[in-house]
Amino acid sequence: MEASADNGLKIVVVGGFGVGKTTMIHSVSEIRPLSTEETITRAGETVDDVSAVPGKSQTTVAFDFGRITLSARTVLYLFGAPGQERFWYLWDRLFTGALGAVVLVDTRRIDDSWYAIDRLERLGTPFIVARNDFGGPAHPLEQVRDALDLAPHIPLVDCDARSRDSGKRVLITLVEHIKSLYLAEDPQVIERVRAARSPYAAEGAAGTPQEQVTAPAVTAPAPELTQ
């Protein structure tokens, strides 16, 4: 990694056991996927003092991750997270600050994915769904979309987790999806901000005297120091 690197980003790959998360991370990562463990913490973290019994309170679970250096300053990490309900405690840390998620689906065990999709929708994390090709009879993607009860705007793609190109395409699809969500949302946000600031909005229109807003004093930029 470049010495100047200062930006670590993450994308999380979720899916049931054996769906190909580690394989996909392996195929696009520049390092062999590493594995580390996360400890389960109690909900009453600030209340319970469990320091005397660390062996009791810390049960661990391993998760895999890989690294992609995007530029001299930016590094992308891919984390594999199990999608089943019993692993949700892992999600908080893995998803905090994540750009988005890829839900990897094996159509032979589609119910493993329901939990994950439901949870991602509730978290508001942008995601796409990728069907990993296991060489079995392929259902049309529309059928998969119906089975997953997936909203029409969420991309659903086919992939081969073993192929670097395929994995790369899945990640590009995800980031483009995030970008389009952002662009779709943007005009509304701008409109709302503008409405809130407008002197004719709400109270202003009702005749309440507006408080005089003075522009902050503009300070001249400090003169450059020459040595």
Place this chain on the structure above:
Amino acid sequence: MSRPGRDDAPDRLYTVTQGRSRSMPGTPFDLVTLVVAECDAVPGMQSEHAAILRLAERPTAVAEVAAELRLPVSITKILLSDLLAEGRVSARHPRRAAIAGRPDPDILEQVLVGLRNL
């Protein structure tokens, strides 16, 4: 070094952190925070601390440090907090990838360019 398994070596983890099971509140380390060593390891230093300083000669993410040390992430964060408090490492925080819950378009563009160039 053998891997501390699920519950097989709680004593070792206990020793590594001198009994602490979690880092102080407000610890600045996220899984992808890049850690950079600010000094070399010195003799007499706890071996895990020395190992972190060697690993972090170049920016290394918390998750990578944990994986290389074969320690759980939360234990690694305690060790990193020690080193940060002593000024032996610095933490490069992820530039805010999201502003008010929406992703920063510049960062997304950078990611796209990087991925297409893979």
